[in-house]
Amino acid sequence: MANATIPEAPAAEERFDRVAATTCGYCGVGCRLETRAIDGRIVSIGPLDGPANHGHTCLKGRFAHGFSRSPDRLRTPLIREDGELRPASWEEALGRIVAELERVKAAHGPDAIAGLASSRATNEDCYAMQRLIRAAVGTNNIDNCSRVCHSPTSFALRRSFGLSGATGSFDDIDHAEVGVLMGVNPTQGHPVVGARIKQAALRGCKLITIDPRRIELADYGEIHLAPRPGTNAAVALGLCHVVRREGLVDEAFVAERTEGYEAVEELLEGYDPAAVEEIAGIPAADLEAAARLYGEAASGSLLWGLGVTEHMYGSEVVQLLCNLAMMTGKVGKPGSALLPLRGQNNVQGSSDMGALPDTYTAYRSVEDEEVAATFEAAWGAPLSRRKGKTIPQMFDAAVAGDLKAMYIFGEDVAQTDPDTAHVIAAMESLEFLVCQEIFLNETTKYADVVLPASAFLEKEGTFINAERRFQAVEPAIDPPGEARTDFEIIGEVSRRLGHETGWETPWDALDEIARLTPHYAGVSRERLGSQGLQWPVRPDGTDSPTLYDTTFDRPGGRGHFAPLPYKAPGDAPDDEFPLVLVTGRILQHYNAGTMTRRTANAELVDRDVLEVHPVDAARLWIGDGDRVSVRSRVGRIEVEAKVTDRIEPGHVFTTFHFPETRTNLLVGQSADVNTSCPEYKVIAVDVRPISEQPSFVPVLADGD
Amino acid sequence: MSRVTVDGTAVEVAPGATILEAAEAAGHWVPTVCFDQRQAPFGACRVCMVAVAGSPKPLPACTTPCRDGMEIETEEATARRVSRAVVELVLSELPEPPAPHTELARVAARLGVTGSRWTGAVHAREDDLRHPYLALRHELCISCGRCVRACDEVQGAFALTATGRGFDANIAAGLDAGFEDSTCVSCGACADTCPTDAISEISLVAQLERS
Incomplete structure (x- = not known):
């Protein structure tokens, strides 16, 4: 490079036409990120020096942004007509939603309607959703996907x-x-x-x-x-x-x-x-x-x-x-x-915001007269004092014919919730289903109206990470086509149902959240800065990195020892189902894979595999890479085997990232006794090879 | 705490603090190339040289701890001459000037280095674009070791290795098998720290070539 001239270095930003500081939408760590876009597309994401990530991030946060401009992003509302979804105007789609929800409410009462908020969405989205369901519809049938994780x-x-x-x-x-x-x-x-x-x-x-x-x-x-x-x-x-x-x-x-x-x-x-x-x-x-x-x-x-x-x-x-x-x-x-370690980016926040059937913000009971009266006064609408249904209860009620309509945003229940067959039966039983999504998915197959919404890279508001930290989310790009932000859509539906929120931006909702919730009293956009705020946040903005340094937050200030004995799990291996399946996730993909499967992460890992211990593999005549059948008490799937000693003999492991695998067909109705969180981690299964070469299939001895 | 002066500005620093940290506390710029605050100081590049009263030679700011009463000069002539010469030497091996946004280009510009006095062999182009996200362009590697340390000290994947000696010094992902066939977890910490874009995002390389 002899004597070559080096141009004056411009600021890095000059390469990009839009740079934003935001919080990652993958997982509950809450990495602070810098997004860089050119012509409305993200070209690069890098880490900022946030309190959780200290200038580092992973391949999902840094690289898996291509889904945001995937050709199959939903760009226009869709309405089901003669069994097919067809494009529709916002006016028509919103009109249909309002008409159907009002019809169901008039015929069956507000408790025949339920809504799901999303742990991937912002606090303000979730807060808006629970307000819509509580104040505009008039029921506490609101839950979010943290039901099935934390x-x-x-x-x-x-x-x-x-x-x-x-x-x-x-x-x-x-x-x-x-x-x-x-x-x-x-x-x-x-x-x-x-x-x-x-x-x-x-x-x-x-x-x-x-x-x-x-x-x-x-x-x-x-x-x-x-x-x-x-x-x-x-x-x-x-x-x-x-x-x-x-x-x-x-x-x-x-x-x-x-x-x-x-x-x-x-x-x-x-x-x-x-x-x-x-x-x-x-x-x-x-x-x-x-x-x-x-x-x-x-x-x-x-x-x-x-x-x-x-x-x-x-x-x-x-x-x-x-x-x-x-x-x-x-x-x-x-x-x-x-x-x-909370699973999705806003598992903490979606529940903190009261997107739960039994609590308002900060886990205050819907049965608490004083709290309910506060919200009634603030929202100017009568509110139910009766606890609503949890997600599994909603599905049961749908199948039983008691729940007639659902409004789901940002959750693919037909892929991620347990006992897929039951979930699908519930979806089919509904008279009316709205899905608000960024892509068509397994659940939208049953939707009557699909609304095109926004990804975290297009949103504004806050997430709360696994450290109870409110962090700011700023849009890196705009939603594609006619898609709108979830916050806008929910506000509009609310308005058309006759309940005006009075918010112009998510920050207005955040102000309301702070005003009505003592634990978040000092939270404001201005105070969040680059380090965020860990709740409880006092009115003066002092936050709480450590809880319970002097006293617990219970009556009397004492921590409670619970004398709880060991009890056997809901499923156990037996002669017919001799192995125990554990399900989970992997680095390269995120949950239902809606986002990561539409990025080059799919080049790194393109399928779910079943981990089998070498001892079991030898016994079952399963080789690395073989397709196997996995059968549980409620369902059966086929998947590729991976022989590894990371897993113990007697156990097998797989993920649920790819819809074609349909792992959750295997999961039954067993759930946590207190919260009905499904038992995704203990499933008795029978695993057998499926070979294209019949000579490799072991003869199963029948005694003769 | 020790009290030191940086270009006449007095600052107090914690025990064990380096001259680089003292300079930062005093608000004085010291050029660096192999330094990244997310990693332990490495002291390899010799660009961060400063003068210290009583020291016969310039000292590297990133690895030299402060002593009480130290008088530090960040722009002393000899120290600055060494910094510039090192940057020139580094540039002399590159087949093309580093892209303007890179840290190396910015340090060079700020030091007033506009080219290199030395002519001679430059690295031949050798680009590894096998990974879906990470581009490894060996010809831009200046062997600062930041990517290797990011991989070890920030991520803990231990996928990158320094290879070769002298002019052939470079880096290898997974014993040269490429990122995908290594212990790499595709976190991109290497691309994030690289001061020359020898490791960078494929999306940005494509952007660069389009523009």
């Missing part, structure tokens, strides 16, 4: 500590001597937190991983426990047993800060390591070592994910984890946090 976490944290959110921040990982990961695979599901945990481990943080699969972080940890799916409660009780037996209980913390410990002490007698080994199949010595490591450490954080919650007793296991933290005094201190 509702048990929310329930349990409220029971044990008082507030429905992580007790600390991701930064606690950097200060923890020990990290316990149960039923969570952060390097796949929450990649940036996964990377932070891995770096912490490389710096000396000792990891205990508890998962039926040998997750990647197990390779960086001290101890890996692989319990049988559905036995987390026994493991948690066993850890508590050993902590107590070895004298590692923080007696002062238990005495001064908690209640109910005596009942737990009695219960723990039955869970010595030998008993736990019997139930969970983990070596007693490993359980003891794990309990000592956590109990003896000066600081330790507990992280969990859907491997804990999506069980019949998921909400109880979370309470048991709270017990463990309280016994050792490891809550409310730097490095000692309980951090549920």
